[in-house]
Structures are given as C-alpha cells and as structure tokens.
Amino acid sequence: MQLRLLISVISTFSLFGNEVYALWPIPRTLQTGTSFVKLSPDFGITVNVNNPPQDLLDAVSRTKAYIQTDKLQRLTVGRGANDSSAIRSAPMLAELRVSLNSGSTVRPIADESVRPLAQRVEGYSLTVPSNGSAAVLTANSTLGLFRGLTTFQQLWYDLSGVTYSYQVPVVISNDTPAFPYRGFMLDTxxxxxxxxxxxxxxxxxxxxxxxxxxxxxxxxxxxxxxxxxxxxxxxxxxxxxxxxxxxxxxxxxxxxxxxxxxxxxxxxxxxxxxxxxxxxxxxxxxxxxxxxxxxxxxxxxxxxxxxxxxxxxxxxxxxxxxxxxxxxxxxxxxxxxxxxxxxxxxxxxxxxxxxxxxxxxxxxxxxxxxxxxxxxxxxxxxxxxxxxxxxxxxxxxxxxxxxxxxxxxxxxxxxxxxxxxxxxxxxxxxxxxxxxxxxxxxxxxxxxxxxxxxxxxxxxxxxxxxxxxxxxxxxxxxxxxxxxxxxxxxxxxxxxxxxxxxxxxxxxxxGATLPDGTPRNGNTALPRLHDIRYRMVNRGIEAIALQPHWCALRPGACNS
Amino acid sequence: MQLRLLISVISTFSLFGNEVYALWPIPRTLQTGTSFVKLSPDFGITVNVNNPPQDLLDAVSRTKAYIQTDKLQRLTVGRGANDSSAIRSAPMLAELRVSLNSGSTVRPIADESVRPLAQRVEGYSLTVPSNGSAAVLTANSTLGLFRGLTTFQQLWYDLSGVTYSYQVPVVISNDTPAFPYRGFMLDTxxxxxxxxxxxxxxxxxxxxxxxxxxxxxxxxxxxxxxxxxxxxxxxxxxxxxxxxxxxxxxxxxxxxxxxxxxxxxxxxxxxxxxxxxxxxxxxxxxxxxxxxxxxxxxxxxxxxxxxxxxxxxxxxxxxxxxxxxxxxxxxxxxxxxxxxxxxxxxxxxxxxxxxxxxxxxxxxxxxxxxxxxxxxxxxxxxxxxxxxxxxxxxxxxxxxxxxxxxxxxxxxxxxxxxxxxxxxxxxxxxxxxxxxxxxxxxxxxxxxxxxxxxxxxxxxxxxxxxxxxxxxxxxxxxxxxxxxxxxxxxxxxxxxxxxxxxxxxxxxxxGATLPDGTPRNGNTALPRLHDIRYRMVNRGIEAIALQPHWCALRPGACNS
Missing domain, CATH: 3.20.20.80 (Glycosidases)
Structure with a gap:
C-alpha cells in the first residue's frame, strides 16, 4: 500500500544501469533514479513498532550515527563536486519510517538472528523518494528491518560536509537473500x-x-x-x-x-x-x-x-x-x-x-x-x-x-x-x-x-x-x-x-543474477567493492586497497 | 682497554650455540654466557661524550623507555618462569656507559646517517658483564652508538614485571655491517x-x-x-x-x-x-x-x-x-x-x-x-x-x-x-x-x-x-x-x-656467516625473527605472526 503510494510520486526512474549505488551486497531487486536528496539537519528515524526491542532501537541509533560519521566521498573523479549545485538544490530527507508489516511478531533482532535457518526472516523493502517525502522501510521481522537499515546506511555520501544520496528515487522491493547461510570462519x-x-x-x-x-x-x-x-x-x-x-x-x-x-x-x-x-x-x-x-x-x-x-x-x-x-x-x-x-x-x-x-x-x-x-x-x-x-x-x-x-x-x-x-x-x-x-x-x-x-x-x-x-x-x-x-x-x-x-x-x-537479471560479474562488482572497502575504512575496519586509488576513482580504467 | 678489563671479569662464557640472544640482525661478532642480570630500578645510561648532540641524548632516552615498556616475554614454554629463581637472585645492572672512542668526531646522528655510504660509520662494541658491573658501549661515531643502543634494547625481557637479560656476559666486539646500504622502499x-x-x-x-x-x-x-x-x-x-x-x-x-x-x-x-x-x-x-x-x-x-x-x-x-x-x-x-x-x-x-x-x-x-x-x-x-x-x-x-x-x-x-x-x-x-x-x-x-x-x-x-x-x-x-x-x-x-x-x-x-662462522640459515633465524616480531608488536608495529604462537614458543617444533 505504502509502496504503491510512493511509486506513484516517482518521476525520474531508471532500471539498474551503468551508474548504480555502491550497495554491497547488491539487493536482489533495485530500481534507482537520477535525482539527489540531502539529509535534513533534523533527520530522524521513526520506529513504528509496538514495544520495539532495545536492540532495534540501538540499531536505529547506530544507523543515524553511521550516516553522520561515515563521511564517504563518492568514488568518482572530483568526488562528487560536479554535482554540487544539484546537491545544493536537492530536496531534504527528514525522515525514515520504520515499521513491521502487519501480522509480524515483534522479537529482538538477537532472537531473530539465531532462529533455525529455515525460519530466518531477513527480507525488507525500502523506498527513498526523490521529493523529500519520508523514506520507508518495512519488513516481516526486526532482523529484516536491521538488514534494511544497513542498506539505507550505504545510500549516503559526503560532499564538503553535506550528506546526500544520489540516484533517488530508490525502490527496493522485498530484498531477501538467495541463501540462508552467509558466513565467515575465524580460527582463534x-x-x-x-x-x-x-x-x-x-x-x-x-x-x-x-x-x-x-x-x-x-x-x-x-x-x-x-x-x-x-x-x-x-x-x-x-x-x-x-x-x-x-x-x-x-x-x-x-x-x-x-x-x-x-x-x-x-x-x-x-x-x-x-x-x-x-x-x-x-x-x-x-x-x-x-x-x-x-x-x-x-x-x-x-x-x-x-x-x-x-x-x-x-x-x-x-x-x-x-x-x-x-x-x-x-x-x-x-x-x-x-x-x-x-x-x-x-x-x-x-x-x-x-x-x-x-x-x-x-x-x-x-x-x-x-x-x-x-x-x-x-x-x-x-x-x-x-x-x-x-x-x-x-x-x-x-x-x-x-x-x-x-x-x-x-x-x-x-x-x-x-x-x-x-x-x-x-x-x-x-x-x-x-x-x-x-x-x-x-x-x-x-x-x-x-x-x-x-x-x-x-x-x-x-x-x-x-x-x-x-x-x-x-x-x-x-x-x-x-x-x-x-x-x-x-x-x-x-x-x-x-x-x-x-x-x-x-x-x-x-545469488546468480543482478537486479536487472544479468549474471553477477566482476566488472560491475569492483566499483561497489571499492566503495564498501572505503566505507569500512571510515568505520575503523582496516580493509585494504584492491587497486591504486586512481583506479578506484575511475571504474573500468584499470581493467585489461 | 675497557674491553679487555671486562673480559677479565667474565666467568661463564660460551660461544654462539643453540641458545642465543634473539638479536636481529645478529651481530657479526657475539659471545654470550649463561648468567642473568636484571635491570636496577635506578638503571641509567651515562653518556660520556663531549657536547653530546641532542639526537644522541634523545636516542638514549628512547632506549631507556623501550627497555621499560617493551615487556617482551621470552619465547619459550613458560615464558622464562623456569628461570625465576635465577632471575630473582641475579645481580642488578645499574649503568650503561656510552662513549665515543678517542679521536672520534662528535656529530649528530642525523648528520652521520646521511654521509656518503663509503664514509658511513655504523660499527659499535658492547659488553654487558654478568656481575652487575656497568655495561659499556663504544663506537667511532654517534651513529655507531645508536646502532649499539638498538642492540642493547634487544637484550631485555620481562618476567612478572622484572626486566632481565639472560646469557650474560655479552661481548660484541666491533659489530659493523657487511654492506653499507640496507634499505626499504615504499611507494606512496x-x-x-x-x-x-x-x-x-x-x-x-x-x-x-x-x-x-x-x-x-x-x-x-x-x-x-x-x-x-x-x-x-x-x-x-x-x-x-x-x-x-x-x-x-x-x-x-x-x-x-x-x-x-x-x-x-x-x-x-x-x-x-x-x-x-x-x-x-x-x-x-x-x-x-x-x-x-x-x-x-x-x-x-x-x-x-x-x-x-x-x-x-x-x-x-x-x-x-x-x-x-x-x-x-x-x-x-x-x-x-x-x-x-x-x-x-x-x-x-x-x-x-x-x-x-x-x-x-x-x-x-x-x-x-x-x-x-x-x-x-x-x-x-x-x-x-x-x-x-x-x-x-x-x-x-x-x-x-x-x-x-x-x-x-x-x-x-x-x-x-x-x-x-x-x-x-x-x-x-x-x-x-x-x-x-x-x-x-x-x-x-x-x-x-x-x-x-x-x-x-x-x-x-x-x-x-x-x-x-x-x-x-x-x-x-x-x-x-x-x-x-x-x-x-x-x-x-x-x-x-x-x-x-x-x-x-x-x-x-x-653477511654470509653467523658469529660462529657457520653459514646464516633459516633454522636459527626463525626463533630470532619471531622474537623481533613480537618486540615490534609490543612497540605498536603491526607485524604479523609467522607461525602459530605454539610454534614460536618451541623452536624447531614446527619444522618439517
């Protein structure tokens, strides 16, 4: 309902193309536009969940903090400066509305995270309109909301102290993982x-x-x-x-x-x-x-x-x-x-x-x-x-x-x-x-x-x-x-x-295919992988350079 | 003169053998004993140099600080605890005497460090007696003294807060580099x-x-x-x-x-x-x-x-x-x-x-x-x-x-x-x-x-x-x-x-040979390389593990 409403206000709209948000992992469904929004100084995340568990509220707080502190510049020559006037005049996003779909049970994220894999619910839907209307995140579980908050964090960049998003409107409709188990093993x-x-x-x-x-x-x-x-x-x-x-x-x-x-x-x-x-x-x-x-x-x-x-x-x-x-x-x-x-x-x-x-x-x-x-x-x-x-x-x-x-x-x-x-x-x-x-x-x-x-x-x-x-x-x-x-x-x-x-x-x-249905491939992955690497570094994770910074700024220039 | 005097008070004395100080690089001449000394709470470094340059005094201060803060435990099962009574009863070293050989010109280390390679003077001599008498460091240049101070830092270990050295007496007589250029290149x-x-x-x-x-x-x-x-x-x-x-x-x-x-x-x-x-x-x-x-x-x-x-x-x-x-x-x-x-x-x-x-x-x-x-x-x-x-x-x-x-x-x-x-x-x-x-x-x-x-x-x-x-x-x-x-x-x-x-x-x-005249070899190098790696880590240098810690504590146990 909410989604349909939003889609109706979307003006400029493009399918997944050459320019794409540096989301990692890339959602299974993703539609993006070509407009800009910037974060309002009053930006807030509204949690419309009855008796929200503390770890959901904490995740919301961390999301707000990350958006402010990531200060990630776009990986493009000029770091986004070419868009400065578009950013200056862009609508301001003041709110992200977070809610569970009706019928969902409210449990702490930590409880959802340890459910048997077959019962793990991680999907979410997220829309960010281009006109400054509230962004909307919905899911069937707090864990799904958590995944959506993570995606939302990756939409934001910095230009001279202005936090902005490009390629809005964004519509992600029920992004659910292709596989329930995605792990990392450490030997201690x-x-x-x-x-x-x-x-x-x-x-x-x-x-x-x-x-x-x-x-x-x-x-x-x-x-x-x-x-x-x-x-x-x-x-x-x-x-x-x-x-x-x-x-x-x-x-x-x-x-x-x-x-x-x-x-x-x-x-x-x-x-x-x-x-x-x-x-x-x-x-x-x-x-x-x-x-x-x-x-x-x-x-x-x-x-x-x-x-x-x-x-x-x-x-x-x-x-x-x-x-x-x-x-x-x-x-x-x-x-x-x-x-x-x-x-x-x-x-x-x-x-x-x-x-x-x-x-x-x-x-x-x-x-x-x-x-x-x-x-x-x-x-x-x-x-x-x-x-x-x-x-x-x-x-x-x-x-x-x-x-x-x-x-x-x-x-x-x-x-x-x-x-x-x-x-x-x-x-x-x-x-x-x-x-x-x-x-x-x-x-x-x-x-x-x-x-x-x-x-x-x-x-x-x-x-x-x-x-x-x-x-x-x-x-x-x-x-x-x-x-x-x-x-x-x-x-x-x-x-x-x-x-x-x-x-x-x-x-x-x-999974096997990108949101536009084409096979996953290293050429479109690399710019996004650079991006998530730089975001990690800004968060204190010592992720290494995959290429000279010169290459990271110029997708494709360092292919053979 | 000073050296001969010290050698006369040396009682237990061994040539380079199985157990050896974890010095890196290993000096070209090195004689060690089997005794312990511990650092006196009043330990000081006396600089007997006329008008000592400030960077020599700074190097001396850093040496004192490193010896106190390295807190490196020996790489052996028990980390040296087997030697606790020997350490407890060991003589205390109260002084390191630092001087230039007569006829040496007094210049800042920084000046010596940039002289043409053929004129670079890096050799030094160092003795640490086993009876608590003053240790003696001599060289023909402040740069040589700096190299000797670095060697001296590597003689010290920690056991439950006691800073001690083992295998004293140590006699290093004119340790000079085999090659004048020893570099590291970084691409920035x-x-x-x-x-x-x-x-x-x-x-x-x-x-x-x-x-x-x-x-x-x-x-x-x-x-x-x-x-x-x-x-x-x-x-x-x-x-x-x-x-x-x-x-x-x-x-x-x-x-x-x-x-x-x-x-x-x-x-x-x-x-x-x-x-x-x-x-x-x-x-x-x-x-x-x-x-x-x-x-x-x-x-x-x-x-x-x-x-x-x-x-x-x-x-x-x-x-x-x-x-x-x-x-x-x-x-x-x-x-x-x-x-x-x-x-x-x-x-x-x-x-x-x-x-x-x-x-x-x-x-x-x-x-x-x-x-x-x-x-x-x-x-x-x-x-x-x-x-x-x-x-x-x-x-x-x-x-x-x-x-x-x-x-x-x-x-x-x-x-x-x-x-x-x-x-x-x-x-x-x-x-x-x-x-x-x-x-x-x-x-x-x-x-x-x-x-x-x-x-x-x-x-x-x-x-x-x-x-x-x-x-x-x-x-x-x-x-x-x-x-x-x-x-x-x-x-x-x-x-x-x-x-x-x-x-x-x-x-x-x-160079090609160890102090005992045998060829340099990886088997005796590895325990010392582990040791310098852990010392680097204690100094805030993120040097990596070469093996499981279990192996580092047991020289030879992880050879094929």
Missing amino acids: ARNFFPVDDIKRTFDAMSLVKINTFHWHIVDSHSFPLQVDQFPEVSQQGAYSSDEVYTPVDIQDIVSYAGERGIDVLVEIDTPGHTAAIASSHPEHIACNQASPWGNFANEPPAGQLRLASAATTQFIASLISSVAKTLPSTLFSTGGDEINSNCYAKDAQTQSDLSASGRTLEQALNVFTQATHKSLTDLGKSPVVWEEMVLSHNVTLPASTVVLVWISSANAASVARKGFKLVHAPSDYFYLDCGAGEWIGNTVGATSWCDPFKSWQKAYTFDPYANIPSSQRSLVLGGQQLLWTEQSSPENLDSIVWPRAATSAEVFWT | ARNFFPVDDIKRTFDAMSLVKINTFHWHIVDSHSFPLQVDQFPEVSQQGAYSSDEVYTPVDIQDIVSYAGERGIDVLVEIDTPGHTAAIASSHPEHIACNQASPWGNFANEPPAGQLRLASAATTQFIASLISSVAKTLPSTLFSTGGDEINSNCYAKDAQTQSDLSASGRTLEQALNVFTQATHKSLTDLGKSPVVWEEMVLSHNVTLPASTVVLVWISSANAASVARKGFKLVHAPSDYFYLDCGAGEWIGNTVGATSWCDPFKSWQKAYTFDPYANIPSSQRSLVLGGQQLLWTEQSSPENLDSIVWPRAATSAEVFWT
Missing part, C-alpha cells in the same frame, strides 16, 4: 584474537549482511575457551591466562553478534585437532605432540582424542554439552576433519580399547560421533561437521546435520548426493590464508598448501550450484570464507579478511 | 600513506638497523610531493589536498629518519611513471591516460615525460633540483624503469622534437638523463637509477651512479660487469607485494605478475654475491625489500612489510 586457536577484534569483525560482517560467525575457537595449538564445568582445560591449554574467552566474554560476543544479525556457530573440533586438551587431560589424548608430526597429523602438534575410550567420549560429550547449552544458536560444530589413523594405530590405549570392544576404528568413530552429536540433539541443536564425516567415514549422522565442504569445491556435489545439507567453504575459492608461503619453518621455495592466493575475483565467480542437480539444490544452505591463522594474528586480521570476505556475502545474498 | 603514489605511517615504519626499520628509506614518492597515479617551485604539480596531481607531503612534512620525515640512523633517498621516477604531472602540465606528458593502456605502459595510467622536448627536460631537471636541494642525502633517484617506446612513437610532439634535433629516441633519452643527472651532480649528489638505465639503454651515467637491480636477481651480475655500483632490489626475492592475485580488475584466475609470494624464508636465502666475481664484489652496496602499493594502503602497511622486511636487514648487516 593457532593465534589468539581479543574480543574487540572479533567485535570489529562483526561490524564488518553485518555491513555486508553476513549472518553466521563460524568460530573455530579451539584446536591442537591452544584451548582459549573457558568451560564452566571443565576450567582446567583452558587453564592448562590456553596460551596464557590473558588469552582466554571467559563465559562473560562469550556472552558478550554472542550478544554483540545477535544484535547485528549474526548467529555464532561455535566449533569444538573432534576427535582430531585436540592436542591442547592433553595439557590438562593427557589421559584423553593419543599421540600428543608425537614426532615426527608428519606421521601423526597434518600439521604440528599432533594429538587426537582417544575416540575408542568410553571415558574420553563421555568427557568430550559433556564438554560440548556444557558449552553448547550456553549458546543460543541451533548449530554447533563437532568438526571431524583430518582424522589421522596412524595416530590411533600407534596408540596402545586406543588399540586396547578397540580390541576390548571388538570394534574397528571406524566403528568406534561412529560410536564416538553419535555420542557427541547426542549431546547436541539433546539440546535441540543440529550438528555441523567437516566433509570427511560424510565422504571419508562411515558415520551415522542426524538428518539435520550440516556439512562444511572444504577440501575442494568439487566435493559439494558428492555431499549433496548423499542427501546432506551443506555449506560451501572450499579451500580452492574461499580460504583467505592461501598464498602467503609455507609457514612450516625450514622451507625455502615452498608455497602454501592451497596456493595460489584466493583473490576476490576468484571468490566472486563461485557457483553454489556447480554440478548439483536441481533436485538437490535445496540442500545448499550457503557458504563462507574462512581464515585459518597459522600466519595471521590480530595485526593482520582486518587486512587479510576485508574486503575479500565480502565477495561470498554477495554470492550468497544476491 | 599508488596509494597514499600519512606521515605517521612512515614514521612508524622508521621505528621498525631502525630496530633492525635498516639505514635507507627509498621513497618512491610520486608516480603516474598521483603526485603527493609538494614542490616549492612548482606547487601546481601536487595541487593538481595529488589525490586530494589532504594527501600531500608538504615541505614541512618532508623535513619532519627526514629529521625523524636521520635521528634513527636512516637516510632518505627520494625518487622522482622519470621519464616514465609520470602521468600525474599531466594534471598540471599536459604539455610535458606524452600518451597521458592513453587507451588501451597496455599499448603505452606496464600498468594504467599511461603517461611519460616528453623526453625529446627541451622545455620538458628543463622543467623536470628544475623540479628535481628544487626537491633534491632540500634533502640532506647524497643519493637521489631519477628512476628510469619501464620506458615505453610506443608511447613516444605515437606522440606527435616527440616525433617532431626528434626530427628537429636529428636524434634517435635513445639519443634523446641520453640528453634527457644527463640533464636530470646534472641537476643532481651540481648539488654534489649521486644519481640512483633502475637497472634498465644500464642494461636496456645507451645512456652515459656518472661513475657515482647507483643501480637498482629489480627485474631479476640474475641481472645483478650484468650490472656489476658494467662496472656500476648496485643495490639488490630483485622482484624474485624482495618484492613484498607479490602473490596477492592480479590487481587489474577483470581477471579471474590470474596471479600477480611476480608470483609467488616472497616468503621470509626465500628472502633470507639471498646471496648478494651470486655470480659476481670477487673483483666486482665491492660494487655491491647492499639491498632492500620493496613495497609497491597497487594492493596496499595504510591498512596493511605493517602487516605486509613486517617482519618480512627484516630478512634483508640481516642478509646485508650480518
């Missing part, structure tokens, strides 16, 4: 990342509508997760008492994420990648720090949970349960990658446990995995696993299991064929750490195992449905870029992640 | 870097005794250098009025550098890489922004000085002179790389200038280059050029010319064969930007032109004398790592440069 075990680094990462993620933080929180190198029921594990297994995520930190992180539309999917990788547990519980770890590590693990230090031991199985199931029950997400990862069979072959206790039970290693793995997964399903949660759990082992998994495809994008089709829901996390497209040389010490000419560097161009070409027949496409939940931190630390977190990790955000929000 | 034209970023880079450079900042200050993309005599060039050619180095900035940078033992070698690249000058002086630029750029330049935008034009030659010679005369360095680079002949072939004015003078393009280049170089030699300065000036063109160069070898390390021998002094800056070892994907926009699978990433391991193996006969080795002045900034910006400056750029610092200070 190889090197530690303070809470503030993670929160700043959420600021960047939410700016590009990434909705899942896959937190590879512990590994063989360190165990920074403080678990209420098992405090000794981080006491002995963290790098130091300062490099720990306390329960208070975890809740702080989960809240900060939820208020920004982000679900926190914690991973406790099992049974491999667990050497750090040996510092407090040597009885549970086989081949701890065994040498040469290459015989026992894919990287140092070796160390895996004694999966054939009932006591070890009980221990880790309890630990997982103890952590998972404090988290609102319906997803929790038990890992399952890179299990080294030689580690178990050489472990006397595992061999003795296996012969006592009469099980093979694979059978024991099945028992072990079912126990860890029961600790999750008992809490109503779905397990998430790495692809080996379905492609390399014979393990019975709950139908709700979500599989992370990492070894190769080519394996996604195999996972789908087995009927599992999957998330694309392929090393050949989305591993942000590739290409910085081999980190193992005594190597000279060696490149990283997953060379070359995964450029934004490469990641952006990812096809979520490659080799997946249409009957299985509903299994594809989405995808994510990932940062393994052998060679990363807080010092390069932003610069190695941003703006590159924004590419998968658009692949999985916008 | 493709993307701009504020003064504070450059100063922080100097902090890191001076920590590893890098003594030359090769400042590729302008290029085709932008001209951020404000030139007194030609203010229009940066007014029109800089990215914005905020992205300019004013004369005051330049003097600030040069002073900050000089006080830290760093010579500032500015480069105004000619005749190529000059499109930015066309914004103010289109009359001087051929093929400005010509399309397709690939026909006219190695990267966009195309644009080269009209080298056959007398007016253009006069203009650039004056501009270079105007800049060079404000700089204390005896070195100034006129560039000379990547001259595109098609640009001139298609430029009507150049063709007309050539036929008027009856010169070939090569002859005109010779006239042009002699003019720019005369503007330097008139000021008593030596030109620095990229390798094409001697390997690809027929140009007469002053005997004092220094040649930067960049296209391939293999070309150094050719430059030496021609009798020119050279600086190693090879893209196959020292280019820090390689390996991050092609930055040209519309490329998907493309890697960077100089793939792969140049790892620290690779850079560290560099042999300055490879294929250079001993009779020509005196021509090798040293070398440097370089950051071209197509894909870099202030956001990743520290993380892409450090600690990698420290590797060439050790290659060219320490």
